[in-house]
Amino acid sequence: MESQLMTSDFQMAPEGQVERPDLDALFADLAHPNPHLQTQAYLAMVEHWPDEAMPRLLSLLDQPDVSLRRAAVRGLGAFGSSALQPLAVLFQQSPDGTVRASCVKAYAQIASNYPDEDFSSEAMQVLETALSDESPVVSQSAVMALGQVGKQALPLLIAICKGENIAHVQSAAMALAEIPDPRAESCLREVFDDPATDPLARQMVEASLGRLSSSR
DSSP: OOOSOOGGGEEOOOTTSOOEEOHHHHHHHHTSSOHHHHHHHHHHHHHHOHHHHHHHHHTTTTOSOHHHHHHHHHHHHTTGGGGHHHHHHHHHHOOOHHHHHHHHHHHHHHHHHOTTSOOOHHHHHHHHHHTTOSSHHHHHHHHHHHHHHGGGGHHHHHHHHTSSOHHHHHHHHHHHTTSOOHHHHHHHHHHHHOTTSOHHHHHHHHHHHHHHHHTO
16 A cells, blocks of 8 residues: 555645645554655654644554554654653653653654754653653663663663662663763673672673673
8 A cells, every 4th residue: 555645635835845745644644554654754744744743643642553653652753852841741641651651662762863962851850750650661661761862861770770670670781781981881790799689680781791891
């Protein structure tokens, strides 16, 4: 099935200007199972309809259709820093664990797409709050997102790596191995040398230390 965008789905523009694709047609393509069409759709939203598209993408984060919900998360990730505050508001207001997890996953997308842009203090607070969320999907997603944020999240990742949640420790250890900062290696060595460290966590920490050594 081809893209649902037709010539008639573009709004007429003055001569010499690019025509804007129809927003409803873009959202129809976002719902298409083809990831390439989804990507084209949300990139066009960012370029042509940023103010109108973002609220509609946010409203899709409770979608039972997993493919569409993931496409909305990826789409919000393409907006960069302008999406941080709306996602924070939605996270703080939503009683739905799926929505909160989607907000956190969108933060991970933003961090991945815009690695040179710092997160706002509000966004970092959302991720810290998410670590203790009642939903394990939200809390684990927060660790993964902090790993994408990288050096700005180093103090939180160090605290997580020294914590008691084994899944979180493993994810934080993997993230610390990717951060070129002596504090990251120091944390990994401390956790590895601690006799109280869980054996499974120690294995991941050891592997992370190995990745650090091989990257030198």
